Amino acid sequence: MKQDKIIQIALTIVALSAISSLVLITVFVFKEGLPIILRVGAKDFFLSGDWYPGEGKFGIMNMIIGSLAVTAGAIIIGAVFGLGCAVVLTQFAPRQLVVILKPAIEVLAGIPSVVYGFIGVVVLVPLVREYLGGPGLSILTSSIVLGIMVLPTITSISVDVIQAVPKSYRDGAIALGATRWQTTHMVILKAAKSGILAAFILGMGRAIGETMAVIMVAGNALELPHSILDPVRTLTSNIALEMGYAAGEHRQALFATGVTLFVIIMILNTIALTISRRSAGKAAKK
Template sequence: MTTQGGGRPAQVRAAHERLVALLLLATSLVSVLAIALIIVFLFAKGMPLLGKVGVWHFLTSPTWNPTRGEFGIATMLVGSLVVTLGALAWGAPLGLALAIFLAELAPPRVTAGISWAVDLLAGIPSVVYGFFGLVVIVPFIRERLGGPGFSILAGVIILGIMILPTIVNISRDAIRAVPRDYKEGSLALGATHWQTIVRILVPSARSGILAGIVLGMGRAIGETMAVVLVTGNVTRMPDSILSPVRTMTSNVVLEMGYASGDHQLALFATGMVLFVFIVVMNVMVSSAMRTRG
């Protein structure tokens, strides 16, 4: 018995379908397995040290002195948060403004040009950002504003640029995805284009814009290479935006090469804290995407 669809018997076709489904299931399991293994590994390595020094002490003690067995990451927790929030403080408004411009105001040719530039920004390796910061921004801050130049401010400037593509692309798509009827409905009521943007388009795209900002935040807090090169990496509580600072990611990458024993475990614990941060952020994104209207 032959039928359409390759002319093979029905049983052979059904077996083929099952095989394809199984293969696809197997490939998707790989990614689930990978994340599961990372979680298990990170917690297996990190938990024992947290048990030893105490979670609260680990998070709140400003003293990081591995040779004396003192493990407190408060300065780095502050470092990561300050650098990330600082980057968002100027990167998010700028990114949103650019997204609005691209989605609503720019003529097609300008849109193409700027989109190309923004995409290129996303493709630059982070070490190049760091190098740029090291030779341009750090000396500039040292000469014009004082301090060592290696500072929170340098990290904030570099990270703000690095998160632009994420925020711009996601926000622009969210604004473009607002039903055309909303825009026309508003204009037909005599609203100006700008009133329509501010009161209808941006609020309607709110969940997408928020997702873009939180993903940008995730990128900023997880960034390592660019930050290591420009922030100075000192484990001291910063007292101004010109102070040097060390982030959690920098801590891991700087010391993993030579750390052993409890020291190494403390670095895993640092990674664990970072991981928890990022999971929390992901939950925030998905809940932001779900709440609409």
């Protein structure tokens, strides 16, 4: 009994390491990043596009827009392809194919982001430059690359929520004479709606947080983009590109970029958690 108590206390301490890491991360990133935002002023930091670290000008608006643009494109592609794969996997694919498809999508999730970026540069960028114009390094290219990268996240979460829909729903609809597809979109996808939405939001979080692949294909220009064929710099690439040589205020400004990213991610994550918890609650009630 006494030994059990000691083990229990030890385990409690270990179990707190995840949350304490989170606290440490938050504290240190904010401690480094917040002062410069306050010094520059929130308005100049977030709403100015002038990023000239040499002159003490730290405006990240263009990067916020860059991140949002790239993420929006990525999520459109990721949602269509990710959900499409999930529907095929759960509703239409024969068993023999599922055992190939599922691991394949897991492999897609395992490929290093630098490899995605590299393929983007050597294959996609020349294609875009040739056929659509512009430098090739662009919002469009990054969206496509990121879309493929977030696809596995969306697929695997969607598969889980679709499979959580009670089988009786589907059998009921089929028994009423609905086609497979009518059943899928009117019954199953409707029931799984909020879970799938949570999957999209988590996919957005992944896209906005991705760094290396975006550096390689987005072009990293500091100007405000005017079309999807223009290059952009994202929040993440700004940090990774300049961290190597930044010092003093400049480095603090990069941490402040991190703070911005952190806040965006936490908002997205909270939304996703709330949605999926609510849908889990609903399912439990039924």
